[in-house]
Amino acid sequence: YWNSQRYSRELVDAMNKAVNQLKAKSGARRLHLIGYAGGATMALLIAAQRPDIASLRTIAGNLDTDAFTDLHQLPPLTAESNPLRHAAILAKIPQNHWLGQNDTVVPPALVNRYANAVGKGNCTRLQVVLKATHEQGWEKRWIDFLNTPLPCGD
Numbered sequence: 001y002w003n004s005q006r007y008s009r010e011l012v013d014a015m016n017k018a019v020n021q022l023k024a025k026s027g028a029r030r031l032h033l034i035g036y037a038g039g040a041t042m043a044l045l046i047a048a049q050r051p052d053i054a055s056l057r058t059i060a061g062n063l064d065t066d067a068f069t070d071l072h073q074l075p076p077l078t079a080e081s082n083p084l085r086h087a088a089i090l091a092k093i094p095q096n097h098w099l100g101q102n103d104t105v106v107p108p109a110l111v112n113r114y115a116n117a118v119g120k121g122n123c124t125r126l127q128v129v130l131k132a133t134h135e136q137g138w139e140k141r142w143i144d145f146l147n148t149p150l151p152c153g154d
Contacts, residue, residue, distance in 0.1 A: 006038060007065060007081035012045045019046060030054035037106065037134065038062055040097075041083060047093055048086035055150050056095035060134050062106050063097065063114035071110060087117035094123045094150035098141070100132030123152040 005011065023031060032055045035043035040061025047053040062068045065082040069075065079085055097115075099108040108128050118124045127148070131137055138145075 004075060004077065007041050007045060007077060009078075009080060012042065012049070015042055016046050016049060019050075023052070032057070034058070036060060036138075041065060041081075044083035044086070044090060045081070048083070048089045053093050056090070056093055056097075057145065057150075058095070058097045059138055059145065060100055060103055060106050060132075061097055061111070063111050067110045067113060068106065071107075084114050084117050087114070091118040091123060094152050096125050096127060096145075096148055096150060098127045098129055098138075098145055100134060100137060101128050101130050102132060102137075103134045105134035123150075125151045 001008070001011070019031065019033075022028075029052065031050070031053050033043040033047055033053060034057045035041070036059045040058030040063065043056055043058065044061075044063065047056055064084045065077050066084065069077060083090065095118075097111060099106070099111055101108065108126070111126060115124055115126055129137055129141055132141075
């Protein structure tokens with residue numbers, strides 16, 4: 001699964017089912033999804049299927065799986081596995097994406113196609129965190145990450 005199916009329809013559907021269960025248990029009406037790295041990809045793929053997502057927040061997120069597999073010379077994933085393919089739907093959701101300045105796994109430049117597709121500056125904001133890598137530099141920023149206002153959010 002890791003090499004070719006990590007964001008497959010099967011896994012997205014399983015995660016979406018878990019989100020449905022948590023939503024029912026909590027009584028929530030709207031949801032805020034947060035994801036780190038590949039979890040960010042899953043959050044966006046789940047959000048593309050749901051009308052109840054109030055916001056998206058990601059850290060070091062792989063938001064363009066085609067660019068990611070090209071960069072790392074990995075076999076391509078299915079087209080449905082790329083959040084970029086769902087840009088028209090995702091563009092309507094307020095979202096903050098935090099990127100590590102020194103991240104070599106998901107470099108900030110890798111997110112540009114996604115940001116352009118959803119309309120960077122509209123309901124989507126990118127924030128580059130100085131000196132952060134894929135794994136380090138985030139722990140001191142969590143409170144900022146959670147408290148940063150969302151673009152065009154209520």
